[in-house]
Amino acid sequence: MAESGRAQAFTAVVGAATRRIVVVPLGDDRYQVTLDDQAPLLVDGRRTGPLSYSLLIDGRAAEVHVLARGDDYTVASGGRAHCLKLLDERALRTRKRGAGDGDRELRAVMPGKVVAVLVEVGATVADGDGLLVIEAMKMENEIKATRAGTVTEIHVKPGQAVEAGELLAVVDD
Amino acid sequence: MGTSPSERPPFRRVLIANRGEIAVRVIRACRELGVESVAVYSDADRAALHVRLADHAYHIGPAAPAESYLVIDKVLDVARRSGAEAVHPGYGFLSERAVFARACTDAGLTFIGPSPDAIEAMGDKVAARERMIAAGVPVVPGTAEPIESDAEVERVAKAVGFPIMLKAAAGGGGKGMRLVTETGALSAALRGARSEAKAAFGDDRVYVEKAILRPRHVEVQVLGDTHGEVIHLYERECSIQRRHQKVIEESPSLAIDAATREAMGRVAVQAARAVDYVGAGTIEFLVDQDRQFYFLEMNTRIQVEHAITEAVTGIDLVRAQIEIAAGRPLPVRQEDVHQRGWAIECRIYAEDPHNGFLPAPGRIEALQVPTGIGIRDDSGVYEGFEVSTFYDPMISKLIAWGSTRDEAIARMRRALHEYVVVGPRANVDFHLWALQHPAFLAGDVDTGFIEREFTPSAIAAGGDLPLIGAAIHAILRTRTPATTGPAAAQRSPWVDAARREALRG
Numbered sequence: 008m009a010e011s012g013r014a015q016a017f018t019a020v021v022g023a024a025t026r027r028i029v030v031v032p033l034g035d036d037r038y039q040v041t042l043d044d045q046a047p048l049l050v051d052g053r054r055t056g057p058l059s060y061s062l063l064i065d066g067r068a069a070e071v072h073v074l075a076r077g078d079d080y081t082v083a084s085g086g087r088a089h090c091l092k093l094l095d096e097r098a099l100r101t102r103k104r105g106a107g108d109g110d111r112e113l114r115a116v117m118p119g120k121v122v123a124v125l126v127e128v129g130a131t132v133a134d135g136d137g138l139l140v141i142e143a144m145k146m147e148n149e150i151k152a153t154r155a156g157t158v159t160e161i162h163v164k165p166g167q168a169v170e171a172g173e174l175l176a177v178v179d180d
Numbered sequence: 181m182g183t184s185p186s187e188r189p190p191f192r193r194v195l196i197a198n199r200g201e202i203a204v205r206v207i208r209a210c211r212e213l214g215v216e217s218v219a220v221y222s223d224a225d226r227a228a229l230h231v232r233l234a235d236h237a238y239h240i241g242p243a244a245p246a247e248s249y250l251v252i253d254k255v256l257d258v259a260r261r262s263g264a265e266a267v268h269p270g271y272g273f274l275s276e277r278a279v280f281a282r283a284c285t286d287a288g289l290t291f292i293g294p295s296p297d298a299i300e301a302m303g304d305k306v307a308a309r310e311r312m313i314a315a316g317v318p319v320v321p322g323t324a325e326p327i328e329s330d331a332e333v334e335r336v337a338k339a340v341g342f343p344i345m346l347k348a349a350a351g352g353g354g355k356g357m358r359l360v361t362e363t364g365a366l367s368a369a370l371r372g373a374r375s376e377a378k379a380a381f382g383d384d385r386v387y388v389e390k391a392i393l394r395p396r397h398v399e400v401q402v403l404g405d406t407h408g409e410v411i412h413l414y415e416r417e418c419s420i421q422r423r424h425q426k427v428i429e430e431s432p433s434l435a436i437d438a439a440t441r442e443a444m445g446r447v448a449v450q451a452a453r454a455v456d457y458v459g460a461g462t463i464e465f466l467v468d469q470d471r472q473f474y475f476l477e478m479n480t481r482i483q484v485e486h487a488i489t490e491a492v493t494g495i496d497l498v499r500a501q502i503e504i505a506a507g508r509p510l511p512v513r514q515e516d517v518h519q520r521g522w523a524i525e526c527r528i529y530a531e532d533p534h535n536g537f538l539p540a541p542g543r544i545e546a547l548q549v550p551t552g553i554g555i556r557d558d559s560g561v562y563e564g565f566e567v568s569t570f571y572d573p574m575i576s577k578l579i580a581w582g583s584t585r586d587e588a589i590a591r592m593r594r595a596l597h598e599y600v601v602v603g604p605r606a607n608v609d610f611h612l613w614a615l616q617h618p619a620f621l622a623g624d625v626d627t628g629f630i631e632r633e634f635t636p637s638a639i640a641a642g643g644d645l646p647l648i649g650a651a652i653h654a655i656l657r658t659r660t661p662a663t664t665g666p667a668a669a670q671r672s673p674w675v676d677a678a679r680r681e682a683l684r685g
Contacts, residue, residue, distance in 0.1 A: 015655055019647050022640070030651045038655075040648050052652045058546045058602055060649055071649030072546045074602045075657055082646035083546070086596040087609045087639070089646035093654050117541060117569050143569055146423075148538050171569075 020092040115169040119143030189214035190506030198270030201560035203230035209498040218262045222248035243570045266290035275481040292505040298455040302478040315454035320474040322389025343391035348377035354424025355380040394626040395466040396435040400448035404457040411514040412445040429485040430524045434623030491523035491581040522588040526611040530573040530604035534636040539573040540605035548600035554581045554591045609639045
């Protein structure tokens, strides 16, 4: 289904590593893929479902299932889950360059109830410090700072119910 | 053994007071028996698999279990309206509530399980322990009575000798449980156990027992009928646990030898007889490094991990439950129960091994379930279904059978390799890690295995393939689809999906 087209370059962030990947669609489900400075690969990538691909690379067969949410990609393959960020050139340009790598805003990942707030506004926290405790699905989950900084906002109180995505706290530089 | 297809069904209609995979499991047994099934569902479960597969389905309230699946009156009202003759409680929810079993009986319904008295006798850990001691069942040394005063706890702890375990009298699921290795740590641990027990069960009484270090969790399946017969169906090893909850089980167990196996089976039957047990039940034991075994508790219901017993004994436990409840005799005699081959179960959960195994619910965007020789997948979900935050985040139970343990492990690894869950984070990779761990391969595991051996970095994924797949997907998801011609019509489902995704992104 893929028509041939121009080369597209991506920067992939996998854990601490950054990799460069250039893909040239050749048409007929074929792609030339160049990873970092390796020799280009000829990839036969046939879509087998909304999120599924059968890949043939030099006679080797593999299946991958890819879910993308914004720049975040989850790839399931061989019983393993791979999480990575994939940024095209435009995304790279617009990506904010801040001091901290983690998120400023901490949001609830699932609905739950706030059990405890462990810090106060003004507190200095390190990356990984516990900020508050949320109970969801009968389990207590500590919400941790993902960057070092100062707690500038706390939006919840113990006992309060929170929805998924709700802003809990803000850590600024 | 069992009924032939021409035999009269044990009941006309059975209500299943549960959801998820166990409701599906019971519905399947009902259909095989020619029994009509009645499902109940909350707001969150209108489109759940058990509703889709049942013969009848009734709404019972909001998503929160306390307002739906746990409300006895609502369940009984559906039973009355639907014309059900019997109620299968599954596991969890109302399954071990004597008051529910009694309410069913009072409403003229058959409760598919033991008597309310048996549930009650085994439900209070302290009472159960006394009962078991009286029946000659070995228990871990400690107190039979719940202890109120802190001073008394200290006295008993010293008498039993450290290390000791503090346990909530009304406990379960690891709540209100503390290991104490020395006198100095006792008072803090006691405070913690009491407050946790109070919060979870409204009862802060604890009891003290000798801690078994590196214990193995081995349980014995029993079946009793209404004619006074009780048999056991051998053991399941459930030592691989996280958060005091089982995640991998196998049968048989490498923790015990033939003599211990026979002794445990005998004792399990003794324990079940002591409470005139009817139906399927499980006697849980701790086994220490010297193969001494101690009664832990009895689960008066079908267990999550029952399928591995079915795989090695060939006996359909859920079907047996229903037939027993209808007054039929046990499907087999003790001497005809044999363990054949080896079975392993991996519980596939929507949870994140990188984040303390915390639940990671969400919509299942893609699901590919393994099949093939020796593989069984008992699931309550499907592609497109939302794993809700309201309930247990189990996606399915994957069961592998092999003629030997090695074969069962190889099949399980093969099946895990095929298993695809996209959307919620699932623990498939954790299982792959566990099933190649030298200690697991040697059968040398205990309940501390995960805590001691597992680090998230052990399942760090790598390789170029995911990158290549992601990049190709990135190109296709942003490409505007062709709007004319048959090719466009053909590819519409995935184009739609990609569009949905792009919009959400």
